[in-house]
Amino acid sequence: MAEVSFNGVTKRFGDAVAVDGLTLHIPDGELLVLLGSSGCGKTTALRLVAGLEEATEGTITIGDRVVNDIDPKDRDVAMVFQSYALYPHLSVARNIEFPLRQRGMAKDERAAKVKEAAVTLGLDTLLGRKPSQLSGGQRQRVALARAIVRDPQVFLMDEPLSNLDAALRVQTRADIVALQSRLSTTTLYVTHDQVEAMTMGDRIAVMSHGVLQQVAAPEDLYARPANIFVAGFLGSPGMNLLPGKVVHGPDDDVTVEVSGGSVPLPTPWRFAGAHAGEMVLGLRPESLRLDPLGPLQAEVTIVELLGAETHVICATADGSRLIVRQPPQAAKPAPGEQVRIAIDPDPAALHLFDAVSTQRLAGP
Amino acid sequence: MTVTSLGVQSGAARGRTARRSRLLREAGLAYLLLIPALAAFGAFTFYPFFRNFKLMLYETPPVPGLPAHYVGLHQIVPTLTSTQFTQSLLTTLVFVVLVVPLSLILGLVLAVGAHRKLKGIGVYRMIFSSTVVSSVAVASVVFGTLLNPVVGLLPWLGINPSPPALENSTWALPAVAVITIWQFLGLSFIIMSAGLQSVPDELLEAAQIDGAGAWTRFWRMTVPLLSPTIFFALVVSTIYAFQSFGAVDILIGYQNAANLHANVLIYEIVTTLQMENNPGAAAIMATVLFLITLGLTLLQMRFLERRVHYAN
Numbered sequence: 001m002a003e004v005s006f007n008g009v010t011k012r013f014g015d016a017v018a019v020d021g022l023t024l025h026i027p028d029g030e031l032l033v034l035l036g037s038s039g040c041g042k043t044t045a046l047r048l049v050a051g052l053e054e055a056t057e058g059t060i061t062i063g064d065r066v067v068n069d070i071d072p073k074d075r076d077v078a079m080v081f082q083s084y085a086l087y088p089h090l091s092v093a094r095n096i097e098f099p100l101r102q103r104g105m106a107k108d109e110r111a112a113k114v115k116e117a118a119v120t121l122g123l124d125t126l127l128g129r130k131p132s133q134l135s136g137g138q139r140q141r142v143a144l145a146r147a148i149v150r151d152p153q154v155f156l157m158d159e160p161l162s163n164l165d166a167a168l169r170v171q172t173r174a175d176i177v178a179l180q181s182r183l184s185t186t187t188l189y190v191t192h193d194q195v196e197a198m199t200m201g202d203r204i205a206v207m208s209h210g211v212l213q214q215v216a217a218p219e220d221l222y223a224r225p226a227n228i229f230v231a232g233f234l235g236s237p238g239m240n241l242l243p244g245k246v247v248h249g250p251d252d253d254v255t256v257e258v259s260g261g262s263v264p265l266p267t268p269w270r271f272a273g274a275h276a277g278e279m280v281l282g283l284r285p286e287s288l289r290l291d292p293l294g295p296l297q298a299e300v301t302i303v304e305l306l307g308a309e310t311h312v313i314c315a316t317a318d319g320s321r322l323i324v325r326q327p328p329q330a331a332k333p334a335p336g337e338q339v340r341i342a343i344d345p346d347p348a349a350l351h352l353f354d355a356v357s358t359q360r361l362a363g364p
Numbered sequence: 365m366t367v368t369s370l371g372v373q374s375g376a377a378r379g380r381t382a383r384r385s386r387l388l389r390e391a392g393l394a395y396l397l398l399i400p401a402l403a404a405f406g407a408f409t410f411y412p413f414f415r416n417f418k419l420m421l422y423e424t425p426p427v428p429g430l431p432a433h434y435v436g437l438h439q440i441v442p443t444l445t446s447t448q449f450t451q452s453l454l455t456t457l458v459f460v461v462l463v464v465p466l467s468l469i470l471g472l473v474l475a476v477g478a479h480r481k482l483k484g485i486g487v488y489r490m491i492f493s494s495t496v497v498s499s500v501a502v503a504s505v506v507f508g509t510l511l512n513p514v515v516g517l518l519p520w521l522g523i524n525p526s527p528p529a530l531e532n533s534t535w536a537l538p539a540v541a542v543i544t545i546w547q548f549l550g551l552s553f554i555i556m557s558a559g560l561q562s563v564p565d566e567l568l569e570a571a572q573i574d575g576a577g578a579w580t581r582f583w584r585m586t587v588p589l590l591s592p593t594i595f596f597a598l599v600v601s602t603i604y605a606f607q608s609f610g611a612v613d614i615l616i617g618y619q620n621a622a623n624l625h626a627n628v629l630i631y632e633i634v635t636t637l638q639m640e641n642n643p644g645a646a647a648i649m650a651t652v653l654f655l656i657t658l659g660l661t662l663l664q665m666r667f668l669e670r671r672v673h674y675a676n
Contacts, residue, residue, distance in 0.1 A: 052569050073575040085570035089588040102575030146574070 002063035002076075002153040003028045004049060004186055009058035011044050011210075018044040020210035022058070029184040031177070032215075033201035035191060037233075041210035042190045046156050049188060050079050062153060073102070078147035079156040082163065084139045086131040092142050093118070093127040099150045117149040120179070137168045144176070148183065155180070155187040161196060173200060194234055198222070206230050223348060228358040231282045231351060237311060237323045240283045243355060256281050256352070260316030261296040266347040280358075282351030285311065285325035287344040290333065294342030298322050300333045314339065419647035428641060435644070443645045444652070451625070452632035453652075455537065456606065459628050462541035463548065463605040468597055470545065471552025472590075476582065478553075479560045489557070496550035500610030507543045508615050530615050536624035543611045548604055552597055559593025560586070599664050603657055609634065629653050 004026040011019040019041040026032045034042040047053040048060055051072035059066050067075050078099070087095050096117055100110045118124045121141040131139055140160060147155055160176070161169045177200050180187050191197055197204045198218045206213040206221065206229070214226035225231035231239040244258035246265075254270050255262045258281050290312065298314035305328070312324040312333060324341060326332075333339050343349055352361045422432040423439050443449060474492045478485055495503070510517040513528035529535040563586060571581050587594070609630045612621055618635055621627040627635070629649065637646035 050569075050573055052572070072569075072572045073577065075573075077573065079570065079573050081566050081570060083564065083566055085564070085566040087567060087571070087585065098571070098576075099574035102580065 002186055004154055004188065005061045006045070007059045007061070009048060009055050009060060011048060011053055012056045017210050019048065022212055024205055024212060024215060026186055026188065028186055030202045031180050031187040031189060031200060033189045033191060033197040033204045034207060035194060035197040035204050036207035037192055040207040042207050043158055046158055046188055046190050049154065050077055050156050051075050076152050077154040077156055078150060078152040080143045080147050080158065080160045082159040084143040086139055086142055088131050091127065092123060092129050095131065095142055096145045096149050099146060103150065113149050117145040120148065121145045136164055137172065140164060140172060144179070148179070152185065155185050157187065157189045159191055176200065194236065206233060224360065225351065226360050228280055228353045231353065235284060237285055239351065240285065240322050242281045242283070242316065242320050242322070244279055244281050246277065246279055259318035259320050260298050260322065263295050263343060265350070268347045269350060269352060278355035280353040280355050282353060283343060284349065285323040287349035288324040288341050289326065290324060290330070290339050291342035292340050294340040296322070296341040298339060298341060300335050300337045300339055302335060303332050314341070416647045416650055419643045420651060423644050424642055426641070439644050440648055443648045448632065449649060452627050452629050455625050455627060456629040459537060459541055459608065460602060460605040462538060463544050464598065464601045467545045467548040467552050467601050468594065470549055471597065472556045474553045475556035475560055476586065479557065492553045493550045495547055496554065498547070500547060501614060503543055503547050504611050504614035511539055531620065531624070533624045536616055536626040540611045540615060540626055544605065544608050548601055552601060555593060555597045556590070559590045563589045595664070599661055602660055606653065606657055
């Protein structure tokens with residue numbers, strides 16, 4: 001077990017910067033999810049820890065060792081690849097045994113370890129098969145078994161669930177979390193799937209264009225996104241983002257004027273008036289409801305029925321998209337209808353971002 | 365009810381007829397398109413192939429102008445037991461053993477060396493594969509010069525066999541083998557390179573993280589995963605080595621080949637046919653060569669394919 005740190009790590013491929021000045025500390029035993037869309041640098045960050053890429057600048061430490069110049073095989077990390085990377089010419093048992101054999105472990109000890117890992121992952125009846133004779137889920141478990149069998153300091157997982165079907169993914173997700181929490185091995189888990197990130201991570205690190213945007217526990221990340229990117233990226237559908245301006249009214253009233261209406265700011269947000277200028281107002285779809293007395297006006301464009309909920313997709317006067325998430329029993333407006341939208345009175349339902357720096361303004 | 369089922373049956377029968385006539389039309393078109401290829405193969409491959417079996421049954425008198433006469437299977441045993449043939453067969457086997465392993469190993473080593481993401485690696489790939497496009501005549505002239513006892517590379521290296529390499533019964537066959545290896549190297553390199561492209565990088569990376577050093581990764585991952593390719597290259601290079609002719613003809617020639625133990629089977633066949641005007645014996649030897657090649661290919665397929673690991 002060990003902690004992992006990135007200290008000002010940059011990785012360039014020619015002129016392209018894949019990871020830009022990443023500083024991140026993962027405490028011992030944590031499951032940290034690196035989340036971002038493809039090309040954001042999350043996999044490169046993982047490969048830097050594995051030693052499959054060399055950092056252009058900065059240092060990476062595992063435990064108390066700076067590992068920049070240490071061979072992948074000596075870093076004591078185990079990696080689960082997206083494609084599982086099982087050795088196709090070796091049986092399941094030999095696949096799981098491979099890392100132990102490379103470390104020169106005695107035969108009896110090897111056999112015991114392989115057995116233990118196979119039992120843990122329910123593979124004990126498949127040990128004689130070749131990877132080509134296994135289903136996707138079974139292959140995935142072999143890859144996990146090969147990772148846990150040698151009891152490494154760090155697990156590195158690169159989108160290990162993306163090749164599984166939806167139902168199996170939910171099951172395996174839970175299995176991995178349970179396994180990780182039982183073994184308490186520091187884990188870096190890369191995914192582009194925010195549901196995976198939210199459900200699995202002790203903390204989530206959101207990356208975009210090689211830059212770390214925010215690291216926080218899932219609930220904090222959702223409740224207080226640090227910038228416009230994180231706000232829009234997390235949540236399905238993502239946060240509604242309306243460009244607007246802060247206006248000071250009489251009696252210390254402060255409102256945000258956006259296309260479609262003006263939203264009064266509750267007390268905890270009033271300080272924002274000091275920043276009077278271009279803002280972006282963020283509203284989660286679940287904080288909105290259709291209400292004839294609501295402050296915002298928009299035109300309904302599409303109504304999506306998802307079974308458990310309904311998304312009413314609207315457009316404000318300037319064309320900004322505004323999505324309202326409704327319970328399924330709520331009245332459904334027709335496309336083309338003009339509606340008014342009310343906002344949850346909880347001050348935490350509002351998010352304000354500086355339009356220029358895109359950073360969140362301190363609020364509740 | 366009856367009317368309906370009859371209607372259905374006749375509809376199905378009509379469908380079958382239509383399908384059959386469509387298949388016939390398609391087959392007709394296919395054969396039409398095959399005619400040019402069949403004509404070329406027929407004239408230059410199938411006809412000579414079967415004609416060869418006929419030639420085996422006739423003996424041509426050593427005096428030019430006299431007609432060949434039918435001897436049935438009677439000249440097969442004398443031909444196959446002649447020193448000329450047995451020595452040539454032995455020479456060929458030695459030649460194959462010299463050429464095949466070396467050209468495969470060198471091709472693999474070069475392919476692994478060039479399978480890197482380095483700047484300018486394309487130049488090396490081009491150089492390594494260039495021997496494919498050099499003709500056997502050019503290669504023979506170049507190597508003939510290199511092996512020249514006066515201006516060649518051997519004296520420069522301090523090696524001065526006497527008589528000179530290409531006139532020396534110890535050196536002649538290895539010299540021809542070197543040229544053949546060099547010539548086949550390009551193809552071997554291309555085949556191995558293509559095979560390496562199909563070995564996923566992630567497997568080697570996984571092995572690296574699992575603790576395998578470069579040597580282990582090569583032996584425990586690359587070679588097994590490349591075994592279908594190596595198997596294919598083995599078959600191709602064996603056939604290639606069995607059919608070598610040009611280098612012997614250009615560098616050693618009819619006068620010396622037999623004396624210098626360099627008369628590989630195909631060379632023996634050609635000289636028997638042309639110099640000794642003995643088509644019957646040549647046809648028998650050609651058939652033996654065909655059977656050896658066929659047998660080897662079948663043997664390799666049967667025994668080696670079992671140990672070949674195909675990826676998913």
